[in-house]
Amino acid sequence: MNAVRRVVITGLGAVTPIGNDVPSFWDGLKSGRNGIGPVTRFDTTEYKAKLAAEVKGFDPSLYLEKTEIRKTDLFTQYALAAAAQAMDDSGLQTGRNMESHRLGVYFGSGIGGFHTLAEEHEKLLEKGPRRVSPHFIPMMIANIAAGQIAIRYQATGPCLPVTTACATGTNAVGEAFHAIRYGYADAVIAGGSEAAITPLGFAGFINCMALSQSDDPAAASIPFDKRRNGFVMGEGAGALVLEEYQHAVARGARIYAEISGYGCTCDAYHVTAPHPEADGGARAIRLAVEEAGMIGESKVYINAHGTSTPLNDKSETLAIKKAFGELASQVAVSSTKSMTGHMLGAAGAVEAVATVLALKEGILPPTIGYVEPDPDCDLDYIPNTARRDQVRLGLSVSLGFGGHNACVAFTPAP
Numbered sequence: 001m002n003a004v005r006r007v008v009i010t011g012l013g014a015v016t017p018i019g020n021d022v023p024s025f026w027d028g029l030k031s032g033r034n035g036i037g038p039v040t041r042f043d044t045t046e047y048k049a050k051l052a053a054e055v056k057g058f059d060p061s062l063y064l065e066k067t068e069i070r071k072t073d074l075f076t077q078y079a080l081a082a083a084a085q086a087m088d089d090s091g092l093q094t095g096r097n098m099e100s101h102r103l104g105v106y107f108g109s110g111i112g113g114f115h116t117l118a119e120e121h122e123k124l125l126e127k128g129p130r131r132v133s134p135h136f137i138p139m140m141i142a143n144i145a146a147g148q149i150a151i152r153y154q155a156t157g158p159c160l161p162v163t164t165a166c167a168t169g170t171n172a173v174g175e176a177f178h179a180i181r182y183g184y185a186d187a188v189i190a191g192g193s194e195a196a197i198t199p200l201g202f203a204g205f206i207n208c209m210a211l212s213q214s215d216d217p218a219a220a221s222i223p224f225d226k227r228r229n230g231f232v233m234g235e236g237a238g239a240l241v242l243e244e245y246q247h248a249v250a251r252g253a254r255i256y257a258e259i260s261g262y263g264c265t266c267d268a269y270h271v272t273a274p275h276p277e278a279d280g281g282a283r284a285i286r287l288a289v290e291e292a293g294m295i296g297e298s299k300v301y302i303n304a305h306g307t308s309t310p311l312n313d314k315s316e317t318l319a320i321k322k323a324f325g326e327l328a329s330q331v332a333v334s335s336t337k338s339m340t341g342h343m344l345g346a347a348g349a350v351e352a353v354a355t356v357l358a359l360k361e362g363i364l365p366p367t368i369g370y371v372e373p374d375p376d377c378d379l380d381y382i383p384n385t386a387r388r389d390q391v392r393l394g395l396s397v398s399l400g401f402g403g404h405n406a407c408v409a410f411t412p413a414p
Helices: 022-031 066-070 074-089 114-127 136-138 144-153 165-183 199-207 245-250 279-291 310-330 346-360
Strands: 007-013 105-110 187-193 235-245 255-268 299-305 332-334 393-400 404-412
Touching: 007 066, 007 074, 007 165, 007 245, 007 346, 022 346, 066 245, 066 255, 074 114, 074 144, 074 187, 074 235, 105 165, 114 136, 114 199, 136 144, 144 187, 144 235, 165 187, 165 235, 165 332, 165 346, 165 393, 165 404, 187 346, 235 245, 235 346, 235 393, 255 346, 279 310, 279 393, 279 404, 299 310, 310 393, 346 404
Parallel strands: 105 187, 299 332, 299 393
Antiparallel strands: 007 235, 007 255, 187 235, 255 404, 393 404
8 A cells, every 4th residue: 555656647638728728728828828907896096006917708608517616606617627637638537447536636725615605695785695695605615626526526545735925736636756766556536726816815915015015017027037027917727547557558648748746845934935045945846856766957947936036046046956955956847827927826837737748748838928037047947939848857847835835746647
């Protein structure tokens, strides 16, 4: 039961500001498509920030019945859509080629049902307590996306919703990896989802000085650029099907990549600010690389957390330098948040999808909007244009409020 096993990726799903499925998302990353624009969900006249990376043209009826749509928050709809894509892509089916009790779900959200919370609170204030929906609680709680996915696919194995702010998606994938590696499941649907672009959520992030106040979509989410002044809120979901290698081989599954390492640490320093010495972030990266057995590897791509905030990008650059030492200058780094904005609890999962595809296709996504170098951020950030390069190690890094640091390591398919 406790023998170390190999784990591979056999399915991918994504709902993002630059595409509502994996092919369109990947095409957007390769072409440098910017998913940021003026907020359309509500009037931003009184808000200092005006831009967001909204999901566009999402049709929940492609994945849910009408009655299900009425009883689910948008973050759960995104999650179910991404999970459906990933499961269809993987070819896994409980009762056919997958035992129900050996299939798990590790799916999280940083915030949960923010739309539902705001709508039902407004009902309470305007119409009284009897008008609050009986579905309010099961629509709003942050674990419900994982629960709904498990119900849909009869996944009676381990089900673990993760909530570690901006590191949520990465922690979910990493913990799923270890669950399979050490024998607690044979396959896991892993990922994260978020739908927090609401008047309340927007105001909260503005007032804690986190959001860019630029009115130019090309100059708002500009990670590692000296002009950066805050992140842009995004939304959506990412899902990956992780599977034990022999299980995947036995059923003839297509394998995108192997997941071979995971690091998880905490700064234990500040609620929102990263540790100035970046030791926690560096250690998370180092742990993932060590578990992958890739210490000393220089052909590396890092999908950075890269939020476009002054402190994060400087700290993350330092973390990469500490983790890789003299090899840091040879590592290719980019932040796809320059295109998707910061998808919060979904970010790590979507960026893991991007890292897997970069490794498989030999195309490294760019950091768009990169114009003015910053002396504190002096690595190779793949500026503005995707790069063809066949790397041997792909890392997806996430750093969350509360000091959460996570990194997952991917290597080419066996």
